[in-house]
Amino acid sequence: xxxxxxxxxxxxxxxxxxxxxxxxxxxxxxxxxxxxxxxxxxxxxxxxxxxxxxxxxxxxxxxxxxxxxxxxxxxxxxxxxxxxxxxxxxxxxxxxxxxxxxxxxxxxxxxxxxxxxxxxxxxxxxxxxxxxxxxxxxxxxxxxxxxxxxxxxxxxxxxxxxxxxxxxxxxxxxxxxxxxxxxxxxxxxxxxxxxxxxxxxxxxxxxxxxxxxxxxxxxxxxxxxxxxxxxxxxxxxxxxxxxxxxxxxxxxxxxxxxxxxxxxxxxxxxxxxxxxxxxxx
Numbered sequence: 001x002x003x004x005x006x007x008x009x010x011x012x013x014x015x016x017x018x019x020x021x022x023x024x025x026x027x028x029x030x031x032x033x034x035x036x037x038x039x040x041x042x043x044x045x046x047x048x049x050x051x052x053x054x055x056x057x058x059x060x061x062x063x064x065x066x067x068x069x070x071x072x073x074x075x076x077x078x079x080x081x082x083x084x085x086x087x088x089x090x091x092x093x094x095x096x097x098x099x100x101x102x103x104x105x106x107x108x109x110x111x112x113x114x115x116x117x118x119x120x121x122x123x124x125x126x127x128x129x130x131x132x133x134x135x136x137x138x139x140x141x142x143x144x145x146x147x148x149x150x151x152x153x154x155x156x157x158x159x160x161x162x163x164x165x166x167x168x169x170x171x172x173x174x175x176x177x178x179x180x181x182x183x184x185x186x187x188x189x190x191x192x193x194x195x196x197x198x199x200x201x202x203x204x205x206x207x208x209x210x211x212x213x214x215x216x217x218x219x220x221x222x223x224x225x226x227x228x229x230x231x232x233x234x235x236x237x238x239x240x241x242x243x244x245x246x247x248x249x250x251x252x253x254x255x256x257x258x259x260x261x262x263x264x265x266x267x268x269x270x271x272x273x274x275x276x277x278x279x280x281x
Contacts, residue, residue, distance in 0.1 A: 039080035045073035125180040133184040144177035182239035185273040195228040
């Protein structure tokens, strides 16, 4: 949806354009909400969320994620949404299916099978079939490296003090690196990768290069920066505090203690976000 604004128009006309854009966006979201509500409320085709409720879908604007225990339920909801989407078309090329079943039967839209995938990006975060965060951490590291590289003239310039450079790093690079980190399950490997990037950036800002030796603890003390594990811990617990202040029926509040149905596979269980939090108590 695009709004064209004429620079020669008066303030009143520009205001009208902005109001029109807001109303158009509101109507679009209202239609999407009506479509998803009417396509999922007839039967319980989602996953068990609470004792008496199911979670059918996750929505943000036009990014809809349908959730089901079986392929037949997923196919049923997909067909219903496609029929109710009056005047709208589902982009089949951008629609993917993720399943942990060994045999993957196709899900169809207009007799066209949808592609299966092992991971996809939803609202800026990478969701993988393994349920871990390694892929998301890799993606965030790539974006943060690109952001740090674009600011190379700032790091090399003598016109800015080190304090100013560190503030720029903290306000421009770290937010890119740690977007969505509140919900990461943290392993020693992922923490090491993030810590290495953090200290490498600080060394370049401080212009500490090989063969000069400067320990990480001395580097953090000289730059007055916190180690990566403390930064992540503070972000997680700030988010937990915000979530606990929500209503008990809020999805984010329920997700804190939610356990999926089924049994784990044999062997050592994978680390989870909840275990990460419990390990920090």
